[in-house]
Amino acid sequence: MRNIVWIILLLGVARAQEYKFCAPVDTISNDACNALQRGESKVSCLRVADSAECAIRLAQGAADFGVFNAEELLLAYQFYPLDILPILQLRHKDRQEEEFEFQTVAVVPADLTQKVVSPGERLKLLKDGGLCHPGFSKSQWWNDYILKYFEKAVNRPHCQENVTVIENEIRSLRDFFGKACRPGEWSADSSIDEELKNKYPELCALCDNQAACSYNNKEKHGHFGALECLARRNGKVAYVALSYVREYLKTNATFQFLCPNGNILPLTSETPCAWLKQPWSVIAARK
Ligand SMILES: *[C@@H]1O[C@H](CO)[C@@H](O)[C@H](O)[C@H]1NC(C)=O
Numbered sequence: 001m002r003n004i005v006w007i008i009l010l011l012g013v014a015r016a017q018e019y020k021f022c023a024p025v026d027t028i029s030n031d032a033c034n035a036l037q038r039g040e041s042k043v044s045c046l047r048v049a050d051s052a053e054c055a056i057r058l059a060q061g062a063a064d065f066g067v068f069n070a071e072e073l074l075l076a077y078q079f080y081p082l083d084i085l086p087i088l089q090l091r092h093k094d095r096q097e098e099e100f101e102f103q104t105v106a107v108v109p110a111d112l113t114q115k116v117v118s119p120g121e122r123l124k125l126l127k128d129g130g131l132c133h134p135g136f137s138k139s140q141w142w143n144d145y146i147l148k149y150f151e152k153a154v155n156r157p158h159c160q161e162n163v164t165v166i167e168n169e170i171r172s173l174r175d176f177f178g179k180a181c182r183p184g185e186w187s188a189d190s191s192i193d194e195e196l197k198n199k200y201p202e203l204c205a206l207c208d209n210q211a212a213c214s215y216n217n218k219e220k221h222g223h224f225g226a227l228e229c230l231a232r233r234n235g236k237v238a239y240v241a242l243s244y245v246r247e248y249l250k251t252n253a254t255f256q257f258l259c260p261n262g263n264i265l266p267l268t269s270e271t272p273c274a275w276l277k278q279p280w281s282v283i284a285a286r287k
């Protein structure tokens with residue numbers, strides 16, 4: 001019996017197909033790609049422009065598997081609902097127990113919420129209170145949607161005539177929060193970015209370096225800077241990743257989580273209220 005199993009296994013190995021892994025060029029170097037195919041490897045590597053091309057290659061059968069984040073997988077599903085399937089979730093090796101790659105939370109000083117108001121009214125207490133934001137940079141997990149989620153949720157920008165979409169967004173922020181530190185590029189066009197920074201300096205007023213619109217502490221993509229901004233009482237709310245709150249503020253009773261429905265929870269809470277929860281990336285394969 002055992003021998004038969006061995007023979008079947010050996011036949012399996014001898015017949016093993018070569019699997020083609022596709023990866024966007026900005027996620028894998030040529031060397032790393034080549035290294036995958038060395039020796040006895042059953043995997044070859046195909047570098048593609050982006051995850052959209054990877055989805056196309058999978059659907060065509062020109063590649064066998066690839067790594068997709070949640071947004072990329074949702075997009076691929078719109079075009080190829082039957083051709084591509086997620087087969088494995090990729091969790092960080094030190095965070096196997098965590099259900100999400102990250103969660104976004106809002107943290108406020110505990111005394112902000114001592115005034116007795118209904119939860120629905122509580123978000124309004126942030127008006128003119130200052131916002132401590134981690135900032136915009138390309139080298140991070142948080143995309144524009146995630147970075148702007150909190151500020152748009154507490155204060156939906158209303159269209160104003162004669163201003164561009166981006167200026168409308170910035171002006172609404174200034175009108176609601178009063179002041180902020182919101183580092184990084186507000187617009188991909190650097191001349192527009194400079195113009196907006198000159199016109200709305202209030203949104204850099206809570207920064208350590210107001211002229212550069214930046215925190216001194218750039219650790220964790222600005223999240224520590226934003227938490228320092230809150231801890232120094234520059235702003236009444238910081239919108240940051242839950243894991244950095246655990247790391248930086250720990251369970252400091254001076255601060256609380258502010259929930260999307262206006263409720264509050266202590267930092268000791270095991271299940272804090274997140275504004276957004278990002279699922280882990282997956283390996284998706286050709287069907
Ligand atoms: C918009 O700009 C035009 C041209 O500059 C001006 O005539 C008009 O009054 C402006 N409208 C508002 C609402 O500011």
Ligand SMILES: *[C@@H]1O[C@H](CO)[C@@H](O)[C@H](O)[C@H]1NC(C)=O
Nearest residue numbers: 230231232249252253254255
């Ligand atoms: C909590 O944070 C405040 C403000 O940063 C700080 O002064 C205080 O020492 C912290 N408390 C604890 C227990 O870490």
